[in-house]
Amino acid sequence: MGEKTLKFNSKTIHGGQQPDKAYGAVMPPIYQTSTYAQTTPGGHKGYEYSRSANPTRTALENSLASIENGTYGLAFASGLAAIDAVIKLLGPGDEVVSTNDLYGGSYRLFKQIFEKYGIKFNFVGMQDTDTIEAAITGNTKLIWVETPTNPMMNIIDIKAVAAVAKKHNVLLAVDNTFATPYLQTPLDLGADIVMHSATKYLGGHSDVVAGALVVKNKELADQLYFIQNASGAVCGPMDSFLILRGIKTLHVRMQRHCENGEAVARYLENHPKIEKVYWPGFESHPNHEVAKSQMNGYGGMISFVTKGSSYEEAIKIVERLKLFTLAESLGGVESLAGHPASMTHASIPKEEREKSGVVDALIRLSVGIEDKDDLIADLEQAIG
Numbered sequence: 001m002g003e004k005t006l007k008f009n010s011k012t013i014h015g016g017q018q019p020d021k022a023y024g025a026v027m028p029p030i031y032q033t034s035t036y037a038q039t040t041p042g043g044h045k046g047y048e049y050s051r052s053a054n055p056t057r058t059a060l061e062n063s064l065a066s067i068e069n070g071t072y073g074l075a076f077a078s079g080l081a082a083i084d085a086v087i088k089l090l091g092p093g094d095e096v097v098s099t100n101d102l103y104g105g106s107y108r109l110f111k112q113i114f115e116k117y118g119i120k121f122n123f124v125g126m127q128d129t130d131t132i133e134a135a136i137t138g139n140t141k142l143i144w145v146e147t148p149t150n151p152m153m154n155i156i157d158i159k160a161v162a163a164v165a166k167k168h169n170v171l172l173a174v175d176n177t178f179a180t181p182y183l184q185t186p187l188d189l190g191a192d193i194v195m196h197s198a199t200k201y202l203g204g205h206s207d208v209v210a211g212a213l214v215v216k217n218k219e220l221a222d223q224l225y226f227i228q229n230a231s232g233a234v235c236g237p238m239d240s241f242l243i244l245r246g247i248k249t250l251h252v253r254m255q256r257h258c259e260n261g262e263a264v265a266r267y268l269e270n271h272p273k274i275e276k277v278y279w280p281g282f283e284s285h286p287n288h289e290v291a292k293s294q295m296n297g298y299g300g301m302i303s304f305v306t307k308g309s310s311y312e313e314a315i316k317i318v319e320r321l322k323l324f325t326l327a328e329s330l331g332g333v334e335s336l337a338g339h340p341a342s343m344t345h346a347s348i349p350k351e352e353r354e355k356s357g358v359v360d361a362l363i364r365l366s367v368g369i370e371d372k373d374d375l376i377a378d379l380e381q382a383i384g
């Protein structure tokens, strides 16, 4: 059966994969090697040096391309290394229009590294395409979207932003870390580049840091491959193996993340001590219709604010949680809780942070795949 005809749940397991040519190993071996024997200068089997290419990484890159409905996958040492490669497509004087409510590390990379090299970043709310158009100038080369946004769970209409990008002839990149291709495939909606922190749901077990890019266009793939090889932040063979193994169960994990996420969101929504719950599955969510049309579910990421919204109360709740581990990161099988203002988003100035709703009392949950009754009981004892 042709690769293209496979459904998503089969692609996670078989997409871009063939049994190993040497011994038929079903799982691609971990080629823990830096170099490859040549019979004569240039006489090799497609691999010369592992920064340029490594067979375990190739297996992962093929899988990534397959699950995101792309053509070319590139695996990096971290999500930020993948973003770094995308911004290196640009030069001094170029401008980027980016989501204002985005991963703190992406903001730090844009502002504190790339602005030094003369690239300008414009952070705007992206629920309304007019705001995006107003921020585009003759120098804009890239639109950077994260949806659902982190940690406010706003949903950005990828198809609508893609239309704006096409009209102005700029590239559209989507950070698909939160949704994963189980929930949405941005390339199908008109994006040029999909990016992942594979550290999160793709790896899924909180045991590896890695990143990914997927594109359809050959020229763009060649440029990104050139940067990946020239800058060198590649995904190592062991890490590639772990992400590949994670991807094989992505669909079953995501199904459970969605179920548990919904149960926890509805529990919090009905809790008398909770002021506001941010989860795109609520009909009252301002972008619910967009979420419904572009996503196959609502995921396991939820943010909430308690009544009275004090910093101290938020800290007490996250400290009292037992089954939810207080930790950075997300997307693993175990449930995590975080306090964005002091953790993931601490590198964004308070003023900037609060403009997009990241108040001191905000708590973010990455709902794992434990039994949902146990998760709710833990929240019950922590919130009181």
Ligand SMILES: *Cc1c(COP(=O)(O)O)cnc(C)c1O
Pocket: 078, 079, 080, 081, 103, 105, 106, 146, 150, 175, 177, 178, 196, 197, 198, 199, 200, 209, 210, 211
């Ligand atoms: C974690 C994360 C990143 C950064 O990825 P790393 O693997 O930590 O470098 C980027 N975007 C989002 C949405 C993330 O959650």
